[in-house]
Amino acid sequence: MSKARDLIRSAYYWLLSPVYKRIENEVARLDGQLRDMRNNRFRAVEEVADYLFGAQIPGDYLEFGVYKGVTFAHACKIFSAYRDHSHMRFIALDSFEGLPRPEGFDAVNGYTATFYEGQFSCSEKDFTENLKREGVDLGRVRTVKGWFSESLTDEMAARHGIDKVAAAWIDCDLYESTVPVLRFLTPRLLTGSVLIFDDWRCFHNIPVRGEQRAVHEWQAENPHITLHTLIDFGWHGAAFTVEISGST
Numbered sequence: 001m002s003k004a005r006d007l008i009r010s011a012y013y014w015l016l017s018p019v020y021k022r023i024e025n026e027v028a029r030l031d032g033q034l035r036d037m038r039n040n041r042f043r044a045v046e047e048v049a050d051y052l053f054g055a056q057i058p059g060d061y062l063e064f065g066v067y068k069g070v071t072f073a074h075a076c077k078i079f080s081a082y083r084d085h086s087h088m089r090f091i092a093l094d095s096f097e098g099l100p101r102p103e104g105f106d107a108v109n110g111y112t113a114t115f116y117e118g119q120f121s122c123s124e125k126d127f128t129e130n131l132k133r134e135g136v137d138l139g140r141v142r143t144v145k146g147w148f149s150e151s152l153t154d155e156m157a158a159r160h161g162i163d164k165v166a167a168a169w170i171d172c173d174l175y176e177s178t179v180p181v182l183r184f185l186t187p188r189l190l191t192g193s194v195l196i197f198d199d200w201r202c203f204h205n206i207p208v209r210g211e212q213r214a215v216h217e218w219q220a221e222n223p224h225i226t227l228h229t230l231i232d233f234g235w236h237g238a239a240f241t242v243e244i245s246g247s248t
Helices: 002-055 070-080 104-110 124-133 154-160 175-188 210-221
Strands: 060-064 090-094 141-145 165-170 189-197 225-233 237-244
Touching: 002 070, 002 165, 002 189, 002 225, 002 237, 060 070, 060 175, 070 090, 070 124, 070 165, 090 124, 104 175, 104 210, 124 141, 141 154, 165 175, 175 189, 175 210, 189 225, 210 225
Parallel strands: 060 090, 060 165, 090 141, 165 189
Antiparallel strands: 189 237, 225 237
């Protein structure tokens, strides 16, 4: 009986070992991609922090779309290490319910760049716990919960004292979500402020889709604002400095 069991086990192993090997290889590949994406974002944060320090740009750090807080926590720690950023606060803005349903320009011919409703959902409580585990100074952190089309108001900005924005990490993924973000930022930007678009080249890098479309429309509505390329990161992201006509 035991010999029969051993033969069955050997047969299962012979049949399934190629499957297991393919699964192991796929897991390793995805893990490598995640590490690369994290490293790309971390390097972008560090380069932006170095620029803001050298250019002496005042204001807060805002991140629109924080998910679990990996990039946000890194930004908090890196910016806090600069003495000139000792007064910078870190504002996390998110629905904490994941993405809205992609519609309109975000779903032309059914193509959504793999984004879907509820993707990147993380509760505000879990997000805050993640920051604690990373040793972030929560005294300098503010969270704003809500859909951007509803939460990004002048009243909210006044309540949190959001006046000048040194850097905004815009990880909205979708055109419809990016539009209200840019509208909110417009009166709070300075010449030298940095806008970081995490999903700049999503939607096949087509200028009339996603974050790029929102930016092009915003610039057409605000011709006094010019963007200058600062850095690219990964295949997906790009950061720009802001120039406002008539300011110094």
